[in-house]
Amino acid sequence: MDPDVVKMVHGAGGVEMQKFIKNYILKYLSGSGAEVPLEFLDDSSVYNGVVLKSDTYTVKPIFFPGSDIGRLAVAGSVNDMLMIGAEPKALAMGLVIEEGFPFNDLERILESVSKTASEAGVYVITGDTKVVEKGALDKIIINMSGIGFRHRYLDHNIGVVAKYRGGVDFRWLLDRNIRPGDKIILTGYIGDHAIALLSVREGVGFKIDIESDASPLNEIVDKALEVGGVVAMKDPTRGGLANLLNEWSDKSGYGIKIYEDKIPIRDEVRAACGYLGLDPLELGNEGKAVIAVVREKAEEVLDAIRGTELGRHAEIIGEVTDEYKFVVMETVIGGRRIVPQPIGDPVPRIC
Amino acid sequence: MDPDVVKMVHGAGGVEMQKFIKNYILKYLSGSGAEVPLEFLDDSSVYNGVVLKSDTYTVKPIFFPGSDIGRLAVAGSVNDMLMIGAEPKALAMGLVIEEGFPFNDLERILESVSKTASEAGVYVITGDTKVVEKGALDKIIINMSGIGFRHRYLDHNIGVVAKYRGGVDFRWLLDRNIRPGDKIILTGYIGDHAIALLSVREGVGFKIDIESDASPLNEIVDKALEVGGVVAMKDPTRGGLANLLNEWSDKSGYGIKIYEDKIPIRDEVRAACGYLGLDPLELGNEGKAVIAVVREKAEEVLDAIRGTELGRHAEIIGEVTDEYKFVVMETVIGGRRIVPQPIGDPVPRIC
Numbered sequence: 179m180d181p182d183v184v185k186m187v188h189g190a191g192g193v194e195m196q197k198f199i200k201n202y203i204l205k206y207l208s209g210s211g212a213e214v215p216l217e218f219l220d221d222s223s224v225y226n227g228v229v230l231k232s233d234t235y236t237v238k239p240i241f242f243p244g245s246d247i248g249r250l251a252v253a254g255s256v257n258d259m260l261m262i263g264a265e266p267k268a269l270a271m272g273l274v275i276e277e278g279f280p281f282n283d284l285e286r287i288l289e290s291v292s293k294t295a296s297e298a299g300v301y302v303i304t305g306d307t308k309v310v311e312k313g314a315l316d317k318i319i320i321n322m323s324g325i326g327f328r329h330r331y332l333d334h335n336i337g338v339v340a341k342y343r344g345g346v347d348f349r350w351l352l353d354r355n356i357r358p359g360d361k362i363i364l365t366g367y368i369g370d371h372a373i374a375l376l377s378v379r380e381g382v383g384f385k386i387d388i389e390s391d392a393s394p395l396n397e398i399v400d401k402a403l404e405v406g407g408v409v410a411m412k413d414p415t416r417g418g419l420a421n422l423l424n425e426w427s428d429k430s431g432y433g434i435k436i437y438e439d440k441i442p443i444r445d446e447v448r449a450a451c452g453y454l455g456l457d458p459l460e461l462g463n464e465g466k467a468v469i470a471v472v473r474e475k476a477e478e479v480l481d482a483i484r485g486t487e488l489g490r491h492a493e494i495i496g497e498v499t500d501e502y503k504f505v506v507m508e509t510v511i512g513g514r515r516i517v518p519q520p521i522g523d524p525v526p527r528i529c
Numbered sequence: 530m531d532p533d534v535v536k537m538v539h540g541a542g543g544v545e546m547q548k549f550i551k552n553y554i555l556k557y558l559s560g561s562g563a564e565v566p567l568e569f570l571d572d573s574s575v576y577n578g579v580v581l582k583s584d585t586y587t588v589k590p591i592f593f594p595g596s597d598i599g600r601l602a603v604a605g606s607v608n609d610m611l612m613i614g615a616e617p618k619a620l621a622m623g624l625v626i627e628e629g630f631p632f633n634d635l636e637r638i639l640e641s642v643s644k645t646a647s648e649a650g651v652y653v654i655t656g657d658t659k660v661v662e663k664g665a666l667d668k669i670i671i672n673m674s675g676i677g678f679r680h681r682y683l684d685h686n687i688g689v690v691a692k693y694r695g696g697v698d699f700r701w702l703l704d705r706n707i708r709p710g711d712k713i714i715l716t717g718y719i720g721d722h723a724i725a726l727l728s729v730r731e732g733v734g735f736k737i738d739i740e741s742d743a744s745p746l747n748e749i750v751d752k753a754l755e756v757g758g759v760v761a762m763k764d765p766t767r768g769g770l771a772n773l774l775n776e777w778s779d780k781s782g783y784g785i786k787i788y789e790d791k792i793p794i795r796d797e798v799r800a801a802c803g804y805l806g807l808d809p810l811e812l813g814n815e816g817k818a819v820i821a822v823v824r825e826k827a828e829e830v831l832d833a834i835r836g837t838e839l840g841r842h843a844e845i846i847g848e849v850t851d852e853y854k855f856v857v858m859e860t861v862i863g864g865r866r867i868v869p870q871p872i873g874d875p876v877p878r879i880c
Contacts, residue, residue, distance in 0.1 A: 207646075210654045232657050278534045307550070
């Protein structure tokens with residue numbers, strides 16, 4: 179790889195992106211002393227009790243089965259705030275539009291932003307629009323930043339964790355929080371979003387009856403925290419489940435064991451991955467969360483999640499272990515295989 | 530103008546951009562009930578005491594005399610928070626990079642972000658990086674969002690206003706706050722940034738010894754609020770001084786009178802505007818603020834601003850009036866002319 183220029187893989191949510199962030203971004207921008215600073219590389223940051231999140235959406239195409247860039251932007255940023263234990267409250271939208279972009283398409287996107295924000299209980303309260311000349315951008319990109327505040331059930335939730343742990347050393351749901359014995363819940367099918375996007379991508383398109391399920395996860399998070407015992411949450415976007423579990427393992431210093439037969443995946447998605455040569459564990463997802471829960475409360479949290487519309491296919495897919503320090507999958511045919519952190523997401527521009 | 534597609538002018542900070550925001554953005558995204566909501570179209574929003582700001586920087590070229598896209602992004606977003614009466618505290622940086630972008634250039638930008646953040650007393654505490662394929666973006670764009678909190682001198686400042694007004698109906702420094710008799714201070718030379726950019730733009734380039742002066746305005750704001758009596762602040766970016774004053778006039782319902790001979794402008798910039806056919810009042814600026822102050826405190830605030838490095842060329846350039854409801858300039862040759870709101874900024878992609 180040419181070492182002197184930025185490549186697609188540096189934004190693709192895997193090993194190379196992590197190196198890029200450590201070697202470049204953190205080299206210049208660490209040391210804030212914020213409550214949850216940049217260096218933690220969690221899904222959101224926290225300053226003085228305020229959760230702050232920024233994400234730019236460059237998805238291609240901008241309209242795809244089941245969703246669009248507007249819904250994706252709201253749901254994606256809202257979910258990253260939820261994952262750390264916040265209730266998202268206000269969004270800031272930065273639009274960059276290529277000259278010649280149809281107003282009809284813009285209205286569809288804005289309507290979708292509005293509708294999704296309403297589902298998530300947030301408002302866009304500020305923003306900015308830039309227009310660049312034709313050829314300087316591929317249609318439209320959206321930055322969705324936002325703020326949130328401590329979730330109303332977060333203290334209760336951490337209290338439940340503390341009860342089983344004999345105390346805790348965290349105030350937010352960080353990647354580093356997982357400990358041996360914690361159970362890992364996945365809230366729904368993996369791969370839908372990436373496969374839906376691929377099915378309509380120029381030069382790849384194929385016929386499949388799969389829709390992207392980008393959605394705000396407020397209800398799932400509310401129910402899980404209401405039960406209590408959640409130690410960490412993260413959405414398996416770029417780099418998929420494989421990347422997420424490796425990040426948790428790296429940051430906590432513990433291993434993770436998952437069971438292949440427990441991972442919710444649709445037959446059509448499994449089949450599509452087969453003929454496209456893609457590993458479903460590495461595909462980016464939207465509208466899904468991975469939730470680590472103290473063992474004693476795992477079944478109860480699972481039941482609460484299954485009671486929600488978006489969480490009805492939730493499963494306990496594995497657990498944290500101190501037997502090793504990496505991610506291992508017990509396969510259906512009876513063996514064990516290491517699940518490595520992907521180099522990058524095999525499907526670019528999924529969010 | 531083709532009514533069905535987005536044009537450059539819709540992002541150019543003038544009449545057309547205002548129409549675009551009202552007809553499209555606000556149609557879908559108003560009604561938040563935030564303390565300072567989207568509908569106010571002020572430089573920042575406020576939710577529950579937290580000031581939230583988003584701005585995306587698409588400046589071209591990304592390196593230019595005196596500054597670069599990194600410095601511009603930090604200073605621009607910090608200044609918009611300062612203008613409403615906040616102390617900026619934390620930034621969220623969304624990078625979108627074109628594949629093939631040199632790491633050397635990226636490091637220059639990140640170093641500049643870091644240095645400018647340090648000048649402004651803020652940290653980048655979170656962010657996101659997306660990489661898109663070659664041709665899908667012109668090099669790099671940066672979204673800089675951020676949060677701030679009520680300025681330590683804001684209550685004192687508003688107290689001073691209230692003393693001379695017999696009370697006030699505002700808690701933040703909003704565009705709508707200006708009243709007849711208020712004096713208008715401009716903190717430095719206009720036109721430098723736009724002319725510096727133009728001088729190095731492909732196909733336009735000319736030789737001129739002007740540098741962009743994009744800078745965080747913390748010191749000027751601190752000094753002005755410490756004196757007290759400030760009713761509104763705004764930075765004359767896209768659409769320049771002409772757009773800013775028209776926005777204040779529209780939102781307050783009062784007129785504004787300015788004096789041509791009081792407006793600080795360098796001879797070289799005036800000359801460049803002459804041969805390029807540009808109106809310096811319509812050129813976008815960086816590192817400058819326009820500050821409305823109650824008459825009784827105007828000279829004192831001016832002196833305080835002149836005591837700062839960036840504010841040493843500050844002038845009182847005019848005042849708010851109830852004689853008419855638009856912006857009028859008393860010209861050097863003795864006449865009066867209406868200063869219309871520009872259609873858009875004559876120089877695209879200046880920020």
